[in-house]
Amino acid sequence: MRVLNPTVLEGLDVSHVSCAPACALFDLHDVHALTIERHRSSFTLVVETVPSLVGGPSCEVVAINHGRVPVLLYELACAGAPVRVVWRKRRHRCHGTACAVRTFSEVHELAAPRAKLTTRVVAWAVGQLRFHDIAVSALSVMLGIAWNTVWDAIAPVIQAQLATEDRLTGMNALGVDEHV
Numbered sequence: 001m002r003v004l005n006p007t008v009l010e011g012l013d014v015s016h017v018s019c020a021p022a023c024a025l026f027d028l029h030d031v032h033a034l035t036i037e038r039h040r041s042s043f044t045l046v047v048e049t050v051p052s053l054v055g056g057p058s059c060e061v062v063a064i065n066h067g068r069v070p071v072l073l074y075e076l077a078c079a080g081a082p083v084r085v086v087w088r089k090r091r092h093r094c095h096g097t098a099c100a101v102r103t104f105s106e107v108h109e110l111a112a113p114r115a116k117l118t119t120r121v122v123a124w125a126v127g128q129l130r131f132h133d134i135a136v137s138a139l140s141v142m143l144g145i146a147w148n149t150v151w152d153a154i155a156p157v158i159q160a161q162l163a164t165e166d167r168l169t170g171m172n173a174l175g176v177d178e179h180v
Contacts, residue, residue: 026120031110034088042081042144048088049108057104061096066103074117074145076124082144085118087111117153125154
């Protein structure tokens, strides 16, 4: 999916109301909270992104809105309670003749495609494994989700980091207590 040049937006009313809570939480200026619900033992945050003009996956034709689909994501705990994010993800429809795919979903740095954890949680979990003596099972307890949900999200990131050739640059010895 390609986001079109901002100059294309000139003259169109794409104003939006700023939402400090979601912007502060995710450090993303274009994610807005619609509702925040406190349940007995968790939080649910419903969010959506600011609308933008999007071109089809393989053409320059501007796609049209094709509704939204709720995507459940897991976020870092807040006040000791698990946080669930329901991202009202946009669907787009392309009418360009060059596009093989007619409908496609919004792509955003909030979460990778088909992800169950936000990118922020994935980065945090990988950091916990790299720099602290912690197990994936402990991370899953902290997040209030299953072990395999955590592992499925972080394993590709860890494998990519392990494949980096320069990851041991500057090291001349490994101690017995080293891990990862």
